[in-house]
Ligand SMILES: Nc1ncnc2c1ncn2[C@@H]1O[C@H](COP(=O)(O)OP(=O)(O)O)[C@@H](O)[C@H]1O
């Protein structure tokens with residue numbers, strides 16, 4: 001599903017954020033991407049979303065070579081990928097409902113279907129009662145849940161989540177993990193960056209550990225020498 005071959009990323013200012021990272025993530029996996037701040041987790045997710053391009057190496061997602069993907073095909077490629085950013089990027093003067101519905105409107109989903117799906121995901125993240133509020137007036141944790149709903153409403157094949165539980169209390173973090181596990185059971189491949197080691201140890205998921213841009217620890221299925 002996701003294959004990286006010796007992927008390096010050097011930012012223009014000279015920081016090498018990733019150094020020859022090779023790994024495979026199979027369809028249906030739920031993998032944690034861990035490592036201290038600055039390890040390269042966000043960079044890796046941005047490469048997978050085709051928000052950045054690697055300096056060298058190859059990235060194959062769902063059979064498509066991201067290096068060769070023309071710019072005009074990027075929106076089509078992203079239809080199947082849900083992304084939960086670290087900074088939520090909600091539209092502050094839009095309501096919760098509008099922020100989530102927009103993800104589907106942009107894809108041309110019929111209005112009735114949009115309404116059904118938005119209401120369902122808002123229920124999943126516990127925001128059904130706040131759908132008419134403006135995003136700007138929500139707490140940080142609520143905004144984070146809107147961002148999660150916005151990613152899930154696309155029913156993506158792949159979910160990329162960058163510290164999705166970072167601003168949430170323990171109870172809500174567990175709730176989000178339950179939702180992720182449920183959609184993973186239904187077939188969505190998940191890569192979730194987190195530096196919450198307690199959470200990582202509580203779940204038995206595969207762990208891909210990064211440190212200063214290198215894979216330092218990975219439970220199973222690391223591509224070697226490829
Ligand atoms: N847009 C950018 N321009 C320059 N350097 C960056 C940029 N984004 C991240 N970096 C640097 O790349 C390294 C990895 O960062 P990041 O991928 O954000 O790590 P993490 O998410 O694990 O904290 C850090 O040294 C960071 O300062």
Ligand SMILES: [Mg+2]
Nearest residue numbers: 041042086162
């Ligand atoms: Mg990060």
